[in-house]
Amino acid sequence: MPEIGQIIAATRAYSCLDCGKCTVACPISRYDPDYSPRMVVYNATYGHEAELLRNDQLWSCLTCSRCEERCQSGVRYTELIKLLRTEAHGLGETGQCTHGGALQSLMHIMTAAHLNQNRLGWVDKSLKTATEAETLYFVGCQPYFDVLFSDIGVKTLGIARGAVKLLNHLGIVPALLPNERCCGHDLLWAGDTEHFVKLAEHNLKEISSAKAKQVVTTCPECYLTLKVEYPRYFGSLDFEVVHMSQLLAAKVADGELKFRRSAKKVTYHDPCRLGRFSGIYNEPRAIIDAIPGVELVEMPQSRTSALCCGTQAWMNCGTVNKQIQSERLREASATGADVLLTFCPKCQIHFRCAMHDNRLGEELEIEIEDVTSFATKALTG
Amino acid sequence: MTKPKEYQDIDFETRIVGFVCNWDAYSGVEMAGVNRKEYPTNVKLVKVMCLGRLHLGLILKAFELGADGVILLGCPPEDCHYESGTAMAKELFTQTKKVLNLLGIDQNRLALVEVPLGRGDLLAKQVSTFVRRVGRIGSSPLQSSVEAARLA
Numbered sequence: 057m058p059e060i061g062q063i064i065a066a067t068r069a070y071s072c073l074d075c076g077k078c079t080v081a082c083p084i085s086r087y088d089p090d091y092s093p094r095m096v097v098y099n100a101t102y103g104h105e106a107e108l109l110r111n112d113q114l115w116s117c118l119t120c121s122r123c124e125e126r127c128q129s130g131v132r133y134t135e136l137i138k139l140l141r142t143e144a145h146g147l148g149e150t151g152q153c154t155h156g157g158a159l160q161s162l163m164h165i166m167t168a169a170h171l172n173q174n175r176l177g178w179v180d181k182s183l184k185t186a187t188e189a190e191t192l193y194f195v196g197c198q199p200y201f202d203v204l205f206s207d208i209g210v211k212t213l214g215i216a217r218g219a220v221k222l223l224n225h226l227g228i229v230p231a232l233l234p235n236e237r238c239c240g241h242d243l244l245w246a247g248d249t250e251h252f253v254k255l256a257e258h259n260l261k262e263i264s265s266a267k268a269k270q271v272v273t274t275c276p277e278c279y280l281t282l283k284v285e286y287p288r289y290f291g292s293l294d295f296e297v298v299h300m301s302q303l304l305a306a307k308v309a310d311g312e313l314k315f316r317r318s319a320k321k322v323t324y325h326d327p328c329r330l331g332r333f334s335g336i337y338n339e340p341r342a343i344i345d346a347i348p349g350v351e352l353v354e355m356p357q358s359r360t361s362a363l364c365c366g367t368q369a370w371m372n373c374g375t376v377n378k379q380i381q382s383e384r385l386r387e388a389s390a391t392g393a394d395v396l397l398t399f400c401p402k403c404q405i406h407f408r409c410a411m412h413d414n415r416l417g418e419e420l421e422i423e424i425e426d427v428t429s430f431a432t433k434a435l436t437g
Numbered sequence: 438m439t440k441p442k443e444y445q446d447i448d449f450e451t452r453i454v455g456f457v458c459n460w461d462a463y464s465g466v467e468m469a470g471v472n473r474k475e476y477p478t479n480v481k482l483v484k485v486m487c488l489g490r491l492h493l494g495l496i497l498k499a500f501e502l503g504a505d506g507v508i509l510l511g512c513p514p515e516d517c518h519y520e521s522g523t524a525m526a527k528e529l530f531t532q533t534k535k536v537l538n539l540l541g542i543d544q545n546r547l548a549l550v551e552v553p554l555g556r557g558d559l560l561a562k563q564v565s566t567f568v569r570r571v572g573r574i575g576s577s578p579l580q581s582s583v584e585a586a587r588l589a
């Protein structure tokens with residue numbers, strides 16, 4: 057298979073010095089001694105295809121990029137994993153779907169040509185939205201998450217409502233897509249480029265018919281996928297992609313966005329796609345700092361060394377993942393914060409799931425909120 | 438295909454998946470066979486140990502693969518062999534309907550029915566009613582995409 061050679065070249069795997077820093081940094085390796093990113097790179101460079109592609113561990117990587125952050129040789133580890141998964145997917149390999157494959161089926165169903173979704177039921181009368189507008193709010197799969205994970209108290213639609221409220225407050229009436237599809241992030245990272253492309257095509261068509269020039273997302277995965285992956289498949293976009301953190305931070309800096317007092321001690325969890333993948337570390341913190349009375353206490357593992365929320369792409373979630381999540385939640389509690397803030401609906405789902413542990417539940421309990429909703433509550437007037 | 442007289446009005450092209458509980462509901466399937474109670478052949482039955490063992494992923498998979506309707510054949514609550522199976526099935530039914538609604542798939546494409554022990558007549562009747570109901574709604578909006586994928 058010549059593709060493997062190209063993958064190695066494209067991801068600089070040949071530059072590996074076999075130093076093992078990646079394995080030291082990897083949260084999976086910490087709890088599963090059999091898992092080693094160094095060995096993956098080794099097998100890649102030595103052409104051990106079977107070990108790479110027919111290996112359950114290929115699907116366990118969190119694609120969190122902590123290893124990549126440490127690698128002095130510039131090996132693009134997460135890209136290597138993504139491309140290897142695409143190859144393996146072509147051979148009929150796949151990871152262990154979580155939730156009985158419900159999310160995979162949802163994503164597949166959303167590739168259908170003729171869908172007439174009812175995904176905007178959350179838009180209440182107090183929110184101003186449009187069908188066409190310069191700015192579009194890309195909601196993501198939040199309407200679905202709230203139904204799928206209602207048993208663990210997931211309410212991500214609060215993020216969506218907050219987003220529209222914040223935009224309205226800033227004088228923006230955003231367009232919403234009645235037939236938005238999943239952005240395809242999780243299919244792409246599971247190696248299923250075929251379905252990914254279909255989802256992307258639908259979304260690009262919808263966005264263009266809404267005449268949007270700027271697409272705002274609250275989900276970092278939607279942000280990264282639209283901004284970085286769509287152009288790789290479809291060429292440059294005729295709209296700009298912005299994460300809510302960037303938009304709000306700019307408005308705070310301009311003095312256009314002010315908050316009222318809220319006496320809370322908080323800590324902030326950097327989502328991988330926002331932090332290490334997009335370099336957005338300062339913006340969320342600038343928003344938090346702009347709320348008078350709020351004290352931000354950092355966790356030891358923050359910014360470039362932030363620990364992942366523990367799972368990815370609705371695959372291979374087990375005890376190791378729960379250990380990572382427990383470590384993160386304990387770390388958050390140890391700061392003495394009242395609230396664990398994050399800027400990603402999925403981080404919130406996975407953490408809430410971990411807190412639902414029958415045995416550890418109480419020990420891991422901490423209030424968790426998205427910066428979008430947190431900022432909405434502190435709006436003046 | 439020649440159809441029994443009472444099913445002349447049923448479209449046998451309708452694709453239906455039925456999940457059947459191993460206990461009361463499946464005894465209904467067996468009794469329908471023993472007593473020659475006919476029901477439309479376009480229902481593909483999948484036996485599970487309990488409807489409480491089902492989950493959203495399995496039902497969505499049936500729709501993803503082009504099913505026009507899914508019927509869940511369970512037992513009366515007081516007969517459940519695992520005590521809480523029927524309650525879990527009800528919760529799942531409600532959750533799945535919400536997801537179907539979000540997707541814009543007619544919620545009437547999903548049904549949950551109780552079949553008491555040995556009631557083959559009732560099973561045949563429930564299934565036929567459901568096939569008729571789905572037939573009236575028409576083929577699934579996902580069907581054309583499924584066909585396209587099959588031909589590709």
Ligand code: SF4
Binds near residue numbers: 076077128
């Ligand atoms: S950190 Fe980089 S150079 Fe070191 S073993 Fe890992 S991939 Fe190779």
Ligand code: SF4
Binds near residue numbers: 084117118
């Ligand atoms: S991306 Fe994250 S989980 Fe995957 S090998 Fe690197 S550090 Fe480990």
Ligand code: SF4
Binds near residue numbers: 373406
């Ligand atoms: S952590 Fe996330 S992926 Fe894992 S079981 Fe919980 S909700 Fe599912």
